[in-house]
Amino acid sequence: MYPLLSNHIARYVTVSEQDLQSFFAALKKVNLRRNQYLLQEGTVCRHDHFVIKGGVRQYEVDDKGREKILHFGFEDWWITDRYSWLTGSPSIYNIQALEPTEVLQIEKDTLEQLFFSIPHLERYFHIVLQHAFAYWQGRILVLQKSATERYAHFRNLYGHLENRLSQQHIASYLGITRESLSRLRNQAAQPGS
């Protein structure tokens, strides 16, 4: 059951078959059509989500009505609004499916109950969060570099996802306009002799 997730867990910790089953029993599988929402702004985010198929984007709509993509989530990624999850305050983000998507979701309270009985489960979530944190730490500095460098960094890290994403989404993730990304791509493609 849920081999993608069992493997992900096994990568970091050892959990007994029984404990794994009680964790799996607490998960709920959710199917999303393209453009459907996993989280909408104004809602409190009470779940963490593990993508087993497809992909989602997490974005904010700013005061000028423009969408700013904070993050993507594809297979093997946990995704949630950590701030809303932690504080119980309404989320300012939307999490929306980019393609037909399947996720496993776990409720915060349920998960924290499980942490008491299964310390290794907390170890797993802690390690996953450390990885995510290390990644965000890098993203901060990338966002301070030029548009060209940001795009290069993106391709380096997420090149394999490039054909599953639209350019406007990539641009938004990079914090530039779609027009700028378009120009940048064309320049890169035609290196002047």
Place this chain on the structure above:
Amino acid sequence: MYPLLSNHIARYVTVSEQDLQSFFAALKKVNLRRNQYLLQEGTVCRHDHFVIKGGVRQYEVDDKGREKILHFGFEDWWITDRYSWLTGSPSIYNIQALEPTEVLQIEKDTLEQLFFSIPHLERYFHIVLQHAFAYWQGRILVLQKSATERYAHFRNLYGHLENRLSQQHIASYLGITRESLSRLRNQAAQPGS
């Protein structure tokens, strides 16, 4: 012993006096003069640090030799290079004291040993990381806003630290030049009519 840290822990979890003592026994207190380094680039970061007095900055030196501040660390903050800590690869960051500073440091391996015997300690570090993560999540979007908005956001969050930081450091943290910050401050100070 270390009341600042005990209080910080008590804010999130309950740990027996005995467990607290074995944790404290694993800590090493480090004193830094102004400009001294807690971590230098090229070194593997094997410690997490809790600032009990003073302040530090974590920065990268980019290819053009410019310093980019990722983060500050003042009283009550844990600070480390999470990427180097996690992967064991040499750090690209420097962590340097901005003023005379005292930190408590814990070694990664030691800490992970303690997690086995004191699950609540892992709970504590996990919660602290969640808070830090939620904060970084927000920082990503702030960095995509205008210089004026970034500065306003900074003052909102860290206004109380403003007089302990130089403007070039604030500018670097905001991802703008010191000249731009200077202009921005003067505009804000003299609202036309």
Place this chain on the structure above:
DNA sequence: TTAAGCATGTGATATTTGTCACAATAATTT
């Protein structure tokens, strides 16, 4: 207290990126 070294302010100008408008192309729905 004086010199040396940092830190900040400010003008002139360059660069980068955004904005707006519209055309062209691709994808989706009926």
Place this chain on the structure above:
DNA sequence: AAATTATTGTGACAAATATCACATGCTTAA
């Protein structure tokens, strides 16, 4: 397949921010 809708490309121009140069002022240490 036609019609509709979404996505991408491109030009002209605007805005934001960086760069460079130098002046001013503040700190610190002999």
